[in-house]
Amino acid sequence: xxxxxxxxxxxxxxxxxxxxxxxxxxxxxxxxxxxxxxxxxxxxxxxxxxxxxxxxxxxxxxxxxxxxxxxxxxxxxxxxxxxxxxxxxxxxxxxxxxxxxxxxxxxxxxxxxxxxxxxxxxxxxxxxxxxxxxxxxxxxxxxxxxxxxxxxxxxxxxxxxxxxxxxxxxxxxxxxxxxxxxxxxxxxxxxxxxxxxxxxxxxxxxxxxxxxxxxxxxxxxxxxxxxxxxxxxxxxxxxxxxxxxxxxxxxxxxxxxxxxxxxxxxxxxxxxxxxxxxxxxxxxxxxxxxxxxxxxxxxxxxxxxxxxxxxxxxxxxxxxxxxxxxxxxxxxxxxxxxxxxxxxxxxxxxxxxxxxxxxxxxxxxxxxxxxxxxxxxxxxxxxxxxxxxxxxxxxxxxxxxxxxxxxxxxxxxxxxxxxxxxxxxxxxxxxxxxxxxxxxxxxxxxxxxxxxxxxxxxxxxxxxxxxxxxxxxxxxxxxxxxx
Amino acid sequence: xxxxxxxxxxxxxxxxxxxxxxxxxxxxxxxxxxxxxxxxxxxxxxxxxxxxxxxxxxxxxxxxxxxxxxxxxxxxxxxxxxxxxxxxxxxxxxxxxxxxxxxxxxxxxxxxxxxxxxxxxxxxxxxxxxxxxxxxxxxxxxxxxxxxxxxxxxxxxxxxxxxxxxxxxxxxxxxxxxxxxxxxxxxxxxxxxxxxxxxxxxxxxxxxxxxxxxxxxxxxxxxxxxxxxxxxxxxxxxxxxxxxxxxxxxxxxxxxxxxxxxxxxxxxxxxxxxxxxxxxxxxxxxxxxxxxxxxxxxxxxxxxx
Numbered sequence: 001x002x003x004x005x006x007x008x009x010x011x012x013x014x015x016x017x018x019x020x021x022x023x024x025x026x027x028x029x030x031x032x033x034x035x036x037x038x039x040x041x042x043x044x045x046x047x048x049x050x051x052x053x054x055x056x057x058x059x060x061x062x063x064x065x066x067x068x069x070x071x072x073x074x075x076x077x078x079x080x081x082x083x084x085x086x087x088x089x090x091x092x093x094x095x096x097x098x099x100x101x102x103x104x105x106x107x108x109x110x111x112x113x114x115x116x117x118x119x120x121x122x123x124x125x126x127x128x129x130x131x132x133x134x135x136x137x138x139x140x141x142x143x144x145x146x147x148x149x150x151x152x153x154x155x156x157x158x159x160x161x162x163x164x165x166x167x168x169x170x171x172x173x174x175x176x177x178x179x180x181x182x183x184x185x186x187x188x189x190x191x192x193x194x195x196x197x198x199x200x201x202x203x204x205x206x207x208x209x210x211x212x213x214x215x216x217x218x219x220x221x222x223x224x225x226x227x228x229x230x231x232x233x234x235x236x237x238x239x240x241x242x243x244x245x246x247x248x249x250x251x252x253x254x255x256x257x258x259x260x261x262x263x264x265x266x267x268x269x270x271x272x273x274x275x276x277x278x279x280x281x282x283x284x285x286x287x288x289x290x291x292x293x294x295x296x297x298x299x300x301x302x303x304x305x306x307x308x309x310x311x312x313x314x315x316x317x318x319x320x321x322x323x324x325x326x327x328x329x330x331x332x333x334x335x336x337x338x339x340x341x342x343x344x345x346x347x348x349x350x351x352x353x354x355x356x357x358x359x360x361x362x363x364x365x366x367x368x369x370x371x372x373x374x375x376x377x378x379x380x381x382x383x384x385x386x387x388x389x390x391x392x393x394x395x396x397x398x399x400x401x402x403x404x405x406x407x408x409x410x411x412x413x414x415x416x417x418x419x420x421x422x423x424x425x426x427x428x429x430x431x432x433x434x435x436x437x438x439x440x441x442x443x444x445x446x447x448x449x450x451x452x453x454x455x456x457x458x459x460x461x462x463x464x465x466x467x468x469x470x471x472x473x474x475x476x477x478x479x480x481x482x483x
Numbered sequence: 484x485x486x487x488x489x490x491x492x493x494x495x496x497x498x499x500x501x502x503x504x505x506x507x508x509x510x511x512x513x514x515x516x517x518x519x520x521x522x523x524x525x526x527x528x529x530x531x532x533x534x535x536x537x538x539x540x541x542x543x544x545x546x547x548x549x550x551x552x553x554x555x556x557x558x559x560x561x562x563x564x565x566x567x568x569x570x571x572x573x574x575x576x577x578x579x580x581x582x583x584x585x586x587x588x589x590x591x592x593x594x595x596x597x598x599x600x601x602x603x604x605x606x607x608x609x610x611x612x613x614x615x616x617x618x619x620x621x622x623x624x625x626x627x628x629x630x631x632x633x634x635x636x637x638x639x640x641x642x643x644x645x646x647x648x649x650x651x652x653x654x655x656x657x658x659x660x661x662x663x664x665x666x667x668x669x670x671x672x673x674x675x676x677x678x679x680x681x682x683x684x685x686x687x688x689x690x691x692x693x694x695x696x697x698x699x700x701x702x703x704x705x706x707x708x709x710x711x712x713x714x715x716x717x718x719x720x721x722x723x724x725x726x727x728x729x730x731x732x733x734x735x736x737x738x739x740x741x742x743x744x745x746x747x748x749x750x751x752x753x754x755x756x757x758x759x760x761x762x763x764x765x766x767x768x769x770x771x772x773x774x775x776x777x778x779x780x781x782x783x784x785x786x787x788x
Contacts, residue, residue: 006626188484193492212641418656419645462500466507469637470644 001044004207016260021185027184027240031158038161049125052090057160060135060371061087061153066141068149078141088437091132099330127167127282131325133292135160138174140296147175155181170249170288185262195259202252204464208473209427210246213238216415221390224400227258228410232400239390240383241428275438278344278373281382293320318342333397337388427451508635511647515607518650520553521572524579528572531586532566534709537659537761540771546767547775557604561594562689564601567617574613583697587708587730589723594683606631606638649731659763663756672718680722687729694736703739710770712759713750
């Protein structure tokens with residue numbers, strides 16, 4: 001039941017109607033209904049996956065209660081370590097076991113040991129990277145006493161399996177979602193309208209922009225040797241747009257779906273292409289994961305290394321982004337991608353450009369120029385780094401980067417049809433236009449408030465639906481499903 | 484916002500959506516009919532799939548022959564789709580048509596492969612009864628069918644939208660400048676990894692029905708085997724022979740029909756092919772000149788009939 005399928009929308013409609021019809025002074029029955037709906041949705045994909053989710057949720061639920069009951073000291077710490085090991089070992093086994101075994105085999109062969117590595121034929125349970133992070137975040141929140149442990153299993157299991165989030169996030173915090181699940185919400189028609197608009201915008205980004213760009217991009221990445229520098233450079237930029245449209249589109253559908261049920265989820269993207277520095281980019285891109293990584297990895301590590309000053313920050317950044325890369329996929333391409341981002345952020349920390357340059361500039365024109373130039377620089381650099389995210393292998397990625405910087409002559413490859421190419425460029429420009437409106441605060445990010453008049457908005461929404469009818473015929477999965 | 488205001492808003496929005504959808508659908512429908520010249524009074528109809536689209540230049544053919552041609556040619560359409568396309572064309576162009584040029588390739592009787600779901604290409608014409616009745620049977624689900632009945636823009640996909648836009652902006656540019664990778668193709672043939680020719684009974688019967696239908700409508704057909712890159716013809720020579728023989732037998736049903744075989748016309752000129760089944764821009768020019776030369780010679784016989 002993909003978010004883009006008719007089945008999903010029938011399911012969502014039934015759930016939303018039934019959910020709001022459930023009466024009660026406590027949220028128990030609504031949460032119970034949600035829990036059943038969540039597991040129905042998850043088992044629709046593959047019933048075997050639900051056992052892992054159930055077991056890991058059970059571990060998180062039980063260990064959180066035990067931690068909260070334990071006094072300060074070693075017992076509490078051991079409970080935390082054991083529960084985190086249990087949760088992450090399942091992630092390691094399903095996602096990384098084969099990768100590590102293979103890499104180990106290659107490394108041993110490199111130093112002269114011949115080994116026989118055994119690859120396991122295991123399938124990656126959908127959403128495992130997302131819900132393991134959500135559950136471990138919850139346990140850490142309890143350990144750091146950010147919130148009380150949830151005593152109601154129905155509420156907790158509904159939280160850990162919440163269907164709009166379960167496959168690809170956003171990685172929610174218990175301090176936000178679980179808190180909302182403990183209150184009885186009243187139907188708010190403004191929220192319903194905003195949720196519908198977010199779902200529409202998400203569908204447009206996914207079906208019209210991301211999926212239509214994918215055919216061109218996949219063709220180029222399948223045989224990069226056949227294309228010139230300009231085409232490879234252009235494709236790298238397009239892939240960044242595709243990745244953004246795909247994942248932010250998914251997130252918008254998830255957030256919109258949750259809004260229909262009265263839940264406000266964490267924002268996952270905030271106009272990342274307008275970022276003026278790498279730090280700014282990561283404040284705007286995949287916010288739920290980035291804040292998770294900073295909250296639970298970077299900050300504790302940086303605190304531990306605080307005496308090392310800038311060196312401590314750099315080590316913490318590299319560690320955080322190494323984990324971020326590894327989280328995205330068990331492949332060297334993702335690790336390199338993460339480390340490159342870690343490097344860029346470290347360079348920013350070391351150079352401290354913001355204080356050295358930005359704050360010293362007084363001329364408005366110069367400030368505007370630096371602002372536009374840095375936005376363009378960040379977008380181009382992030383796009384070039386994303387070559388590692390997309391390429392089939394690290395070798396391919398290095399080849400593409402090398403070829404881009406060989407500056408071989410030629411014009412941009414326009415694909416099999418000039419009309420399709422032109423339409424693709426048109427929809428990318430349309431995305432940019434909407435983002436400019438959102439950046440200028442003329443339209444809001446969650447479509448709840450806007451300065452645009454109704455005679456622009458309504459035909460605009462109708463046009464989005466028509467574009468989905470016209471372009472949205474693909475059944476391509478979401479890029480982040482693989483994680 | 485109150486519930487009443489919310490539902491009133493939804494209702495008004497749906498009306499707006501339907502109106503905009505109908506307007507957009509009508510514009511696109513106009514574009515696609517214009518692209519294929521379905522409403523024009525033409526002398527001849529070229530019926531087929533991508534080889535006919537890419538191997539013949541409409542402008543050059545019309546210039547050389549002095550006749551008007553409608554190219555009702557869509558990528559991957561089966562013999563069954565073509566028969567429906569022919570009926571559709573004749574339902575809107577009754578008077579002037581002098582003959583039909585029917586594209587053939589060695590895969591004419593291969594129903595499985597590229598041509599699966601080709602009926603999707605016919606959705607834009609579903610305002611026509613002939614097409615609507617056909618699609619009602621061919622659609623995989625009722626949902627698929629009725630979604631397209633209700634929302635006219637949902638009848639278009641990437642390819643048909645492309646045709647519609649080309650029709651609106653009057654663009655018939657051919658951008659197939661490349662040359663077929665013969666080494667790669669040879670490797671694929673060696674590895675037995677290529678699109679095999681089959682003789683599907685359903686396809687053969689539909690083709691026979693098409694020939695009968697043309698006879699019934701007193702229309703003569705010129706059945707043309709379009710050029711194929713030579714390496715491919717050497718991969719399954721026996722099967723090609725069988726297809727050609729079967730076509731010949733069926734075409735004979737009407738003595739006014741003609742069969743032309745250009746399969747190995749460019750046997751020694753692989754540089755004229757874009758891929759193994761389609762010519763590039765240079766190939767298109769050359770083939771159109773050859774075909775129009777033949778056509779000028781025989782058009783008198785067409786006219787007589």
